[in-house]
Amino acid sequence: MKKQCVLVAGGAGYIGSHTTVELIAAGYDVVIADNLSNSEMRAVEGVRKITGIEVPFVQVDCCDREAFRKVFEQYDFDSAIHFAASKAVGESVEKPMLYYRNNLTSLMNLIDLMHEFGRHNIVFSSSCTVYGEPDKQPVTEQTPRKPATSPYGNTKQMSEDILRDSMKAFAGMKGIALRYFNPIGAHPSALIGELPRGVPQNLVPYVTQTAAGIRECLSVFGDDYPTPDGSCIRDYIDVTDLAKAHVAAIGRMVDGKSKSEYEVFNIGTGRGVSVLELVKGFERVNGVKLNYRIAPRRAGDIIAIWADPTLANTELGWKAERPLDETLASAWKWQQSLK
Ligand code: UFG
Numbered sequence: 202m203k204k205q206c207v208l209v210a211g212g213a214g215y216i217g218s219h220t221t222v223e224l225i226a227a228g229y230d231v232v233i234a235d236n237l238s239n240s241e242m243r244a245v246e247g248v249r250k251i252t253g254i255e256v257p258f259v260q261v262d263c264c265d266r267e268a269f270r271k272v273f274e275q276y277d278f279d280s281a282i283h284f285a286a287s288k289a290v291g292e293s294v295e296k297p298m299l300y301y302r303n304n305l306t307s308l309m310n311l312i313d314l315m316h317e318f319g320r321h322n323i324v325f326s327s328s329c330t331v332y333g334e335p336d337k338q339p340v341t342e343q344t345p346r347k348p349a350t351s352p353y354g355n356t357k358q359m360s361e362d363i364l365r366d367s368m369k370a371f372a373g374m375k376g377i378a379l380r381y382f383n384p385i386g387a388h389p390s391a392l393i394g395e396l397p398r399g400v401p402q403n404l405v406p407y408v409t410q411t412a413a414g415i416r417e418c419l420s421v422f423g424d425d426y427p428t429p430d431g432s433c434i435r436d437y438i439d440v441t442d443l444a445k446a447h448v449a450a451i452g453r454m455v456d457g458k459s460k461s462e463y464e465v466f467n468i469g470t471g472r473g474v475s476v477l478e479l480v481k482g483f484e485r486v487n488g489v490k491l492n493y494r495i496a497p498r499r500a501g502d503i504i505a506i507w508a509d510p511t512l513a514n515t516e517l518g519w520k521a522e523r524p525l526d527e528t529l530a531s532a533w534k535w536q537q538s539l540k
Contacts, residue, residue: 205455206230206277210263210311211284212256213240215395216326216384218248219444220282222393225252227448232276234269236262239287239398247393263307266314273318280322280451283311286356289402290330290501293353304356308363316371322454324447325364327378329436329469329506330354338473339436339509342380342465350501361465368462375459377450382436382469382508384443386528387535394535395440404476405437405529409536412489420496421476426504432476434505436469439523439531443468449517460516469508470521479529486526487533 207224211217212233217240221231225248233245233256245258257276261268263285286304287293293300308325315323331354332340333347349355361378368376385405387394400416401407411419424431446468453459474482484491513519 204228204230205279206232207451208232208234208272208276208278208281209284210234210281210307211240211286213237213242213244213258214284216440216443217282217284218244218393219388219440220284220447221248221256222251222388223441223444223448224451225254225256227452229451231256232272232278233258234261234263234272235285236260238262241396244393244396247388250392251388251390263310264303266310269310270314273314273320279320280324280455281311281315281320282324282326282447282451283308284326286326288353290351290353291402293351293356297352300352300356305359305363308360312364312367316367316374321374322451323364323368323374323376324450325360325376325378327361327380327465328354328357329380329382329467329508331358331361331380332506334503335506338505339471339507340467341509342467342512365463374462375454376463377454377459378463378465379446379450379468380465381443382438382467382506384440385437386439386441386523386531388441389531391531391534391538394532404479405532408480408483408491409532411491411493412483412487412533413536417492419480419491419493421480421493422496422502423498424477424495426498428475428505430475430477433502434473434475434507436472436507437474437479437525437528438469438521439528442521442523446513446517446519449519453517466513466517467508467510468513469510471508471510473505473507474525482525483529483533486529489533
């Protein structure tokens with residue numbers, strides 16, 4: 202039987218590269234489309250080293266519809282995953298138009314072209330940011346979405362709506378939005394991982410760069426929140442586990458198991474971990490001492506959020522498996538490989 206092919210838009214990025222590896226491991230062919238605006242060819246090279254497969258790579262801006270169209274003319278994929286978006290919350294406040302233009306145009310082009318070329322299945326990278334500050338923990342897919350607090354968050358909500366409405370309109374097409382919690386860690390081989398540009402905004406890259414001596418001191422943003430140790434709580438999900446959720450989502454659509462044309466799943470572990478717990482866990486697992494201090498709260502941070510992943514567990518047959526300690530060790534191993 203001919204192998205199914207999957208287009209991975211944004212496949213040179215952090216989650217895209219890990220997902221490409223897991224798709225190949227599951228027997229899919231993959232085509233990567235990426236404009237390398239926030240990613241590097243070394244990720245594609247890392248995928249080749251891990252899998253032994255030279256994945257076709259097209260450098261293209263998915264916002265450029267005519268250029269993107271050529272990928273559809275050239276490759277015969279029936280499924281696509283959309284990672285081709287900008288993701289820095291703070292930057293989105295400074296440059297809202299960039300975020301609306303990039304994130305929405307690339308998705309709309311993908312949906313339109315999939316429809317035009319008679320291709321069927323789309324997975325979209327959504328985020329737990331759509332829940333805002335939830336009234337109840339853990340959050341389920343039924344937890345109401347709250348008004349977004351950043352243009353980035355707004356693009357995630359709007360993109361979900363665009364996918365939902367278009368899948369309803371385009372008979373035969375199916376979409377799944379995966380609401381990621383906080384992806385961290387790197388591939389066990391340390392051949393691919395997160396490559397933040399400039400000063401990292403996210404916790405784990407800042408932690409690893411501090412441990413490596415690139416940053417002097419980690420600021421823990423707030424220890425006076427109404428949580429057990431006063432720091433914020435998140436659901437940290439290993440990036441390889443997250444990647445496997447995409448494989449499960451594609452498989453569900455390919456196998457005709459979707460219960461409706463548009464579905465949403467939380468992708469998290471179900472376990473809330475505080476910033477201080479994560480920092481101490483990192484020190485313990487890796488045998489390093491982190492220079493950190495308690496700093497004022499960061500504007501816009503939510504206090505606590507973690508997933509109820511039951512729906513993904515039962516419907517997708519997917520479960521987060523990698524223990525947090527292993528994930529924190531992989532993040533450190535990756536950082537050290539960057540020297
Ligand atoms: N934090 C620090 N110090 C740092 C960086 C982060 O204490 O230097 C804290 C934050 O205050 C927060 C936690 O670590 O409490 C996690 O922060 P991240 O920036 O790593 O992640 P966020 O939860 O703020 O944001 C992430 C993604 C977004 C996504 C959001 C959804 O980066 O893309 O989750 O809630 F929208």
